[in-house]
Amino acid sequence: MKTFKPSPGKARLATVWLDGCSGCHMSLLDIDEVLLDLAPRIELVFGPLMDAQVFPSGVDVTLVEGAVSNQDDLKLAQKLRLNSRVVVALGDCAVTSNVPSMRNTIPVRALLDHIYVKGVDVNKVPPSEGIPQLARHAVPLHEVIKVDVHVPGCPPKPGAIAQAILQLLDAKKPEVAGLVKFG
Amino acid sequence: MAQQIVIPHVSRIEGHAKITIDLDDAGEVSDARVHITQLRGFEKFTEGRPYYEMPAITARICGICPVSHLLASVKACDMIMAVSIPEPAKKLRLLLHCAQFVQSHALSFFHLSAPDLLLGMDAEIPVRNVLGLAEKHPELARDGIALRRFGQEAIERLAGQRVHPSWTVPGGVNAPLSADARDSILAELPVAMSIARRAMGLLKGILDTFPEEIKSFSNLSTMYAGLVSGNGELRIYDGQIRFRGQDGSVVSEVENPKDYSKFIGEATLGHSYLKAPFYKPDGYPKGIYRVGPLARLNAADRLGTSEADAELAEFRQRLGRCPQSAFFNHYARLIEVIGCLEKMKMLLEDSMILDTRVRAHAGVNELEGVGIIEAPRGILIHHYKVNEDGAITWANLIVATGHNNLALNLGVKQVAQHFIKKGAVSEGILNRVCAVVRAYDPCFSCSTHADGRPAVQLEVRAADGALKETLQSRD
Numbered sequence: 001m002k003t004f005k006p007s008p009g010k011a012r013l014a015t016v017w018l019d020g021c022s023g024c025h026m027s028l029l030d031i032d033e034v035l036l037d038l039a040p041r042i043e044l045v046f047g048p049l050m051d052a053q054v055f056p057s058g059v060d061v062t063l064v065e066g067a068v069s070n071q072d073d074l075k076l077a078q079k080l081r082l083n084s085r086v087v088v089a090l091g092d093c094a095v096t097s098n099v100p101s102m103r104n105t106i107p108v109r110a111l112l113d114h115i116y117v118k119g120v121d122v123n124k125v126p127p128s129e130g131i132p133q134l135a136r137h138a139v140p141l142h143e144v145i146k147v148d149v150h151v152p153g154c155p156p157k158p159g160a161i162a163q164a165i166l167q168l169l170d171a172k173k174p175e176v177a178g179l180v181k182f183g
Numbered sequence: 184m185a186q187q188i189v190i191p192h193v194s195r196i197e198g199h200a201k202i203t204i205d206l207d208d209a210g211e212v213s214d215a216r217v218h219i220t221q222l223r224g225f226e227k228f229t230e231g232r233p234y235y236e237m238p239a240i241t242a243r244i245c246g247i248c249p250v251s252h253l254l255a256s257v258k259a260c261d262m263i264m265a266v267s268i269p270e271p272a273k274k275l276r277l278l279l280h281c282a283q284f285v286q287s288h289a290l291s292f293f294h295l296s297a298p299d300l301l302l303g304m305d306a307e308i309p310v311r312n313v314l315g316l317a318e319k320h321p322e323l324a325r326d327g328i329a330l331r332r333f334g335q336e337a338i339e340r341l342a343g344q345r346v347h348p349s350w351t352v353p354g355g356v357n358a359p360l361s362a363d364a365r366d367s368i369l370a371e372l373p374v375a376m377s378i379a380r381r382a383m384g385l386l387k388g389i390l391d392t393f394p395e396e397i398k399s400f401s402n403l404s405t406m407y408a409g410l411v412s413g414n415g416e417l418r419i420y421d422g423q424i425r426f427r428g429q430d431g432s433v434v435s436e437v438e439n440p441k442d443y444s445k446f447i448g449e450a451t452l453g454h455s456y457l458k459a460p461f462y463k464p465d466g467y468p469k470g471i472y473r474v475g476p477l478a479r480l481n482a483a484d485r486l487g488t489s490e491a492d493a494e495l496a497e498f499r500q501r502l503g504r505c506p507q508s509a510f511f512n513h514y515a516r517l518i519e520v521i522g523c524l525e526k527m528k529m530l531l532e533d534s535m536i537l538d539t540r541v542r543a544h545a546g547v548n549e550l551e552g553v554g555i556i557e558a559p560r561g562i563l564i565h566h567y568k569v570n571e572d573g574a575i576t577w578a579n580l581i582v583a584t585g586h587n588n589l590a591l592n593l594g595v596k597q598v599a600q601h602f603i604k605k606g607a608v609s610e611g612i613l614n615r616v617c618a619v620v621r622a623y624d625p626c627f628s629c630s631t632h633a634d635g636r637p638a639v640q641l642e643v644r645a646a647d648g649a650l651k652e653t654l655q656s657r658d
Contacts, residue, residue: 019221021246022198023247023346026345026346029331030345032331033332035314036321039318044312048194048195050311050314052308070220111224116451123451123453125453129453130201130216131454134222154243155246
């Protein structure tokens, strides 16, 4: 963080949605017209709001929503860490694994059996083709990669998200302690 | 040579999905599938929780339409308490729901789909998003942000916060509406309505420039399902499930929520964490039906407010009584926004809306509850069983996007077959494959309550199933 300085020109921003509900992304959009103020200063290079298929290199700031719950989440977390200068854990699922971790006491096999075998009328076989395997536990982001900034909340308030982004654009370490709470 | 195309990340949708397209020896599309890649297990891990925790927990299924889950959940809880909630509380819940429809439809139209509609399906990836829209069409982007903000602020004024509010509770809501909050929302309504009208004018003007997309975007003959009142008016908070058949006739109406499982069955799909509901009397997979904005307009006779009904009349005059292409969901969504804004005005001007009797108190009086509402994306069902202490013993959740699962898969196949010829694929074609998914505005966040996220990926496989190539959109 000490050495962070955004790219000259537009800062390259990525947003990532791992195992979460997208409420943190909605809270990001809830900064409303501040989005239009940000538009000239940032280039959105990856995330659910745009169409790039592969996480790019040379990203300045990556905001990560959600816990790490399956093999795809893990691979993407590792890749975004390698390719980002600052990684922000956005919201309680990324920070503590929150609601996704409520399944952690249940073996994956029992979960799949409950939903896809007992819970259907037809085709009583858990799905497996073309989908990532669930990890035994849903874990917070900092358990698998180094995280530079934590912004808790379910979701974090739009004002806290806006402040964190604006401070990062000014090459400052975000100070959001007074603006956030868990839950 | 037979091959397979994979889109790894279906973007600008609410969740995570992949798409696989199979090509035959001649390079023509033989099959296509949408994979929902996440599962979260709400139906299992909520076992043992007190029923009154269910609204707050299940709201976390989806941050885009948490109000939908809150409302379906509190309705199921009302039934467990065996209470009829006070009339003002019903009106306040409906008001909250209308505000949510406005914000969610605004997100779908302006933030997610307008880049395709205004910048073009073949526009460059770095600009084909809401920030690109802000640079090219700043007024439109401003309109979209303002309309979404109107809905979100109304939710905040009613319920305390925009995402995951805790205002709706079993038995009603936990606080009445203040006169100040009512006046603030009322004061902003005209601006929201003028934005909705502008968007409607814009969409009608460009509709005819998408003939190929209209022809191929899930242009399927299926049944439709939506909630209606006893006299056929579209309902979003209450009402009975009406199934309208392919021939346009009403096939059945489910009056008692508990009877839903006589009409709706569920199947596992081998390639997706999202299950596929089907119309039970027709069996699987024949019993395909669709839900959502277009389905609601097709299922209902009218919306019940004057301006929205005038728009609906024009819609039907232009497209027929039951248009089939999923592309028309965009049009249907804007008609619903107008209808919800009209409804909000009526509710806010109703003297009962400030009444302070807004909550019924009771304990466990029934061991089973079902709550059914229309989420912005279609019918949402919460079904709980509890023990004498009120702890959940069993839960089933059927979300809007699930109902569309079979149609979504067929729709992706149809658009791929239409645009991919002799194995030739471009990024613009892949974007159209994603755009048909986008037209349904699927919420894979919701769908993955069991588990799943949307992102589209294109894989090319040989006829024997061996992976030949993974095609990705330009980066």
